[in-house]
Amino acid sequence: MPGPLSGVRVVEMTSTVSGPLAGMVLADQGADVIKVEPPMFGDTCRYLGSSRAGMGGMYAVLNRNKRAVALDLKEPNQKAALIDLVRSADVFLENYRPGVLDRQELGYDALSAINPRLIYVSITGYGLDGPYENRRVYDPLIQATVGMAATQGDLGQRPENVRTILFDKVTGLTAAQAITAALFQRTNTGKGQHLPVSMLDSALYYTWPDVMWSRTLQGEGASDVGELADYFHVLKTKDGYVSVILIQDDSLQLVSVWRGSEIHLDPRFTTLPARMANRQAFLDAMEETLADVTTNEVCDMLDSFGVPVARVNSLDTVHEDEQVLQQRSLVEVDHPEIGPMRLPRPPAHFDGQGPIEEFPARHAAYLGAHTREVLEEIGTDEALISAIERRDAEQAAQLQAAMAAAGN
Template sequence: MPGPLDGFRVVDLTTMVSGPLGSMILADQGADVVKVEMPRGGDHTRQVATRRNGYSASFLNNNRNKRSIALDLKTPDGLEAVKRLVREADVFLQNFRPGVTDRLGLGYEDLRAINPRLVYVSIAGFGFEGPFAGKPVFDPLIQSLSGLTTVQAGSDEDRPRLVRTILPDKLTGFAMSQAVCAALLARSRSGEGQHVRLSMLDTVLAFLWSSDMGGHTFVGDEMEKEAAQSWIDLIYETKDGYISVAVMRHKEWLGLAEAAERPEWTEDPRFQDSESLDRHKHARLELTQEVLRERTTAEWIDRLEAAGVPCAPVLTRREAIRHPQVQANGIVFENDHPAAGRLRQARNPAQFSATPNEHRFGAPALGGQTREILAEAGYSPAEIEALIEAGAAAEPKRAGPQGTGEDAA
């Protein structure tokens, strides 16, 4: 049984991580994603470090289940080929700076004239209008402008800190994939496509609002400065490592007092209900950290679980993927790539009982499917050869099975 998006075609001009991750989610769920890349170099993530046999881990982990066509968008024939792909497409994705696709003749109105049913998706960094809209963008800039770095710091008084993963990029990828599915559902009712726009900045602010913007929710009662929140301090040292202990409610504080053999904590007037636990969180956290240094992580896990206190060991990445719970979930799987060899990756987190995701093939070579995609768009063998000869299209220097080969000629 194919995935839930089987039969939908996506023309994907995005690069880096936000767009490619989002389109890989669609590809994992069965969509035919045609990745359009420039002939020389292709997606920038092809060139980054941590590589094997010409493939970077970043490219492999954001581009599986896609086919690649190499087209030079600086040539009229390359642009025409994209437009021919769009005629039969359901979705078009792009993350150029605002205005670039309009100048190329690939803007929403241009492609809507070709295919009124097209769901056209634009991803921006800072936004589509305003003083930062035209600026180049990278993940740390979004973390900084959105306030995420001060959330990570813990308070407005502490030094801002980056989240040590490209959270804005990846959140935007997930948000985009959901938006595409919503737009396709709307099209199934109206028969018309539409333009979907989202920015990394908007995505992060929306993400923060559900838990980190309480002090700015009540109009007229906004906080001037944010104080540290308890959940940033829930990693504690033990005798032999680290542990996370989440005491959010009063009953969990009583359980911690029992596990720690500190009955006096239950009588402490500072900790008599959930509100007072929050009001005196700094004292509570100091007491917690002091006692947790007395035993090993394993000892604390046993004691805390017996007392009903939520807890978990703090693992390295290597330890995490080998943990029994992670293995039971089956989120990490291995597969063979024809050029990069044996890979370990994470499957799509959503599991469908009737239309399961399928790993069809690994990330493609640059232009690995140029000829077959052009043929599907109606080009004759002679026309395809002429496009390649003229440099408007390209294929791998060394031909091979799908997903193999090196940089396009």
């Protein structure tokens, strides 16, 4: 896919979400991202969630615009092929546990020795060292560590996880931005570098400004204005829900007068601090006031008052939102193997990238779909390429037979 990173080659050896998302961003921006996976099963994300014809929807989104190569790194000749590929690369992106690739002689020291201009990116959970370095890490564990789980619901009550893998995705975006900055730096220094990016650091960096706004100023004399989340409300209407921000007292007065209510005169609700101190009573009173009006009516009227408001869309209606449609934020395409899909276009569209109708330039591919193409580009021996193709065909047949036997 053309873009500002055209001409940049990325060798991606990652799985699941954080690494693949970083590679996806780079591929969407024009980089030649070559995803190298182990044979037989490949990235476990291939099979997660809703799937069709052997590929999951999440994998199809995260691995668009990439080329797929399958190499068995336990085989010396295939490992040598990977090293040849790295010689031609600008970026090597991995999210293995700390030390795993070092033990395979594929760590930063080994690969930078053969390609001093290589930007080697290591995405980890808790970092490259420390008491947690070897823990298995998933997004909910990072949510717990950085305090995000404690912010869901009322503080002091039972913690809850955010119902999305938030920090995997934040880490992927952080890594992608760091890679582009490192590429720019290399134009001045001529040298590559090792870029460790942890989910822990990314999560703290992301959450701190608002989640920790009452814990940033240390020592005496800082005002206490509560938690930012307490300023926002989701209210039930006659036929759904709205998200509304009633920070200004005159906003509450406008809503109250519109509904023929006297909520704005109730001493528990006349000021923002009072509303925050009596939050549940305020929510109950507001929902009683809005109980006989529809979501559309609430949105239209509050918007006319200048009160920030939005309907709460269900997951099944997001694509029908009039602003989403106007912005063409989502595209509907036919994947050549797995059929019709709906997915978001990249939020930043660069000059020369062509119309939205041409996105994505390359769909997520089956395991090893581009092995021959890529290995031929780097001059790999034909006998090895043919042997890899025979292996892939045999393993694909075995996997299909196993899935058929399991009823999938």
